Amino acid sequence: xARYVAxxxxxxxxxxxxxxxxxxxxxxxxxxxxxxxxxxxDWRSRVAGLKDASITLDFHQDFGAAAVDATLWxxxxxxxxxxxxxxxxxxxxxxxAFSGVFxxxxxxxxxxxxxxxATLSVTWPLASGSGITRATS
Numbered sequence: 562x563a564r565y566v567a568x569x570x571x572x573x574x575x576x577x578x579x580x581x582x583x584x585x586x587x588x589x590x591x592x593x594x595x596x597x598x599x600x601x602x603d604w605r606s607r608v609a610g611l612k613d614a615s616i617t618l619d620f621h622q623d624f625g626a627a628a629v630d631a632t633l634w635x636x637x638x639x640x641x642x643x644x645x646x647x648x649x650x651x652x653x654x655x656x657x658a659f660s661g662v663f664x665x666x667x668x669x670x671x672x673x674x675x676x677x678x679a680t681l682s683v684t685w686p687l688a689s690g691s692g693i694t695r696a697t698s
Contacts, residue, residue: 571646572618574632580649582629584680585619588645588659590693614687616643616663622670622679633683636665640688658696662689 571580593610623629644660652658663685672681687693 565647567647569648571644571649573644575636575641577627577632579618579620579629579632582621582623583618584621585617586645587617588614588693589617590614612692614661614693615684616645616661617682617684618643619682620680622673622681629681630670633665633668634670637668639665641665641685643685652696652698654697659693660696661687661693662691664688 569580570583570586571578572583572586573579590612591614592612594607595610596605596607598605598607620629620633625631640662642660642662644658646652646656646658648656650656664687665683665685667683667685669681669683671679673679
């Protein structure tokens with residue numbers, strides 16, 4: 562897959578497909594910057610430290626059975642496995658699946674004003690020390 566327009570992202574939460582309820586996804590991965598400079602150096606030096614991740618999901622709110630609210634409300638304060646793929650095609654080298662276990666630290670059932678589309682946004686930190694996996698098969 563070369564350049565593409567994100568129209569078919571595939572996002573599952575604990576195995577349930579929420580692709581049709583999510584308008585935006587950001588999987589943020591970082592590595593800490595640890596300074597190793599010492600006396601006598603003219604320039605700073607650094608190495609990579611611990612890695613971290615978080616995921617931000619922008620939902621279209623839905624209060625139906627087995628929909629957004631029914632799934633996210635009971636997860637508050639627990640962990641959820643989230644898998645993100647560029648498309649709904651099978652996982653492969655051109656469509657890797659990124660997955661991680663995240664701590665569900667927030668859920669806002671209502672984030673809208675009168676006349677707005679009912680949406681909500683959550684950002685969850687990585688919960689598992691196993692990090693983010695990238696599967697290609």
